[in-house]
Amino acid sequence: MGRYRRQMYEEYGHEFSNDESFNLAYKKVKRIKGFYSHLKVYIIVNAIIIISNLNRHYIGNHFELRGFQDWETYSTAFYWGIALVIHAFTVFGPDIFFGKDWEQKEIQKYMDKDAQNKNKWE
Numbered sequence: 001m002g003r004y005r006r007q008m009y010e011e012y013g014h015e016f017s018n019d020e021s022f023n024l025a026y027k028k029v030k031r032i033k034g035f036y037s038h039l040k041v042y043i044i045v046n047a048i049i050i051i052s053n054l055n056r057h058y059i060g061n062h063f064e065l066r067g068f069q070d071w072e073t074y075s076t077a078f079y080w081g082i083a084l085v086i087h088a089f090t091v092f093g094p095d096i097f098f099g100k101d102w103e104q105k106e107i108q109k110y111m112d113k114d115a116q117n118k119n120k121w122e
Helices: 003-016 020-056 065-069 071-092 102-120
Strands: none
Touching: 020 071
16 A cells, blocks of 8 residues: 555545545556556566667677668567557546546537538628
8 A cells, every 4th residue: 555545544534534535546646557557567568578679789890770671670669559558448438538527518619610611681
């Protein structure tokens, strides 16, 4: 148990013990934290892979660029990136681009625009 959560349970444990919204919020924060940990590991590991590939293709005083065109250099980042995108959709939900109120806002925007165009000619 994290230090912050332990401290909250010690101070307010009797209030949060049956609070469903606190438990849901805690699980959501935990999932987001897990996603950012996954992203951090993804960046570190793929940076190491690409840098090691750089060192392998350093010849004399120049880099041999042929190594950057190899599929093996980027295949791990590509497939792991697909898994990372799937993880992001599971954490942030399908509303990551279009929020819950997006459709309502767009409808209202077009209705307002239409009303302005009607009033412009009157």
